Amino acid sequence: MLLLSCDPEVKENERSLVKGTVLDFEGNPIAIVPVTTTTGKLLLGEDFTDRNGNFEFTSLEPKSGDLIIDVNAEDDNSPFGTYSIIYSQKPLQQNYNLSNITLRKKAILVFDIKKTSTENSTLDWSLEYTEPFCEVYDDEETNQSIGRCYENTSFSEILDAANPDFESEFASVQNTTAQFTYQINKEAPQTISIELTEATNFYEFEY
Template sequence: MKIQKIFWLCFFILIFGCDPLVLESDIRVLVNGKVLDNDGTPIANAEILVYANKGGGLPTPSELDKKMLGHNFSDTQGNFSVTSVLARDDEFTVEVKATEEYSLYVYQTNTLEYVPSDLVFSVPTITLSKLSNITFNITKTSSEENTLYYNFKYIANYCVEVYDEETLNVNQSLCEVDQQFIGHLDANDTGETGDFKVPLGSVVQFTSRINDEPNHIEIFTVNQEDYVFEFSY
């Protein structure tokens, strides 16, 4: 079994490559910036994480993949600075997150060949969106044996900005991305309840279909921090 695991590890390294992370431990870089909310109010105590080896998963990697390089918090004015070891990595990453009431921000750049001459990464001013928690209640009121198919389409609660040196790469960045939550209820189901988070003030589209009937679409604006959506069929 151990030999088999080694074989597969070598196989994946051969096929996909496995460039080791290069840490230049004798070089320090500074990451600084400012974090605000939608109203332009500074966010204090936002957590700032600097790491390399992003690995899998969006918007954040697994703890097994990433290599932590630096860590700090924003001050009362929303300003932050983190001193970090220089890592030569194609996804040198800065993650900014406050409480669960706010969206997540991720900054990425390629340090394999580029590092600022002054060793300072100045992250553009970050805006974390306030979030609303949507609770949905879907209830079957009909006695007929209907099957319901439904989905919620909404804006994701994170923003990933990718920079080529100091220029934003719009094509690779992931901000205001549409997401979908899909589900269905069989004939014997009586309903379903769930929840998800979206930026406050954003628009959500709810699409439903009973059996083979045409789709029914409802669009609503999330204008409360705790929003309840009710649907019956």
């Protein structure tokens, strides 16, 4: 018989206060944004912003492990990106006052590459775009926040006769520019800027 012993993930006799304000990139409050605290897969506290973008709620405290505050992480259909703050284990840290949290509007890029040429060519391409999320790590030792906030990332692939087409969607940030760089048969690389001005943007490339 296998006996499993699991210590509680929640600290006994402890509560935290989590509060802040959620704004868009122009500084306007965003209402009804979900804000959660978790450790591992365990939900510790949750709330939604009010009409002024404010949230304030009581959270349980993790016994060990990180406490993660996620803003807008639960709503995939939201027009806004997400913001996460990861706190390493900090004894007696019970007041999480996040002040202003800025969410930027998401932009979906529907990206399509089609081979129309009959030549046996190879396309070496990459797409550089802005990530629609912000992740901040609150470092216990240095007492500084580090992380990545709306940073650029890239995706690359090589298309050839065996795998000539590509179609996918990329989640990025509105009013930013995606850089599409391609190279056909090792010719000089070309770069095309794709302005992401709408919630959903389409771009099709043929070679």
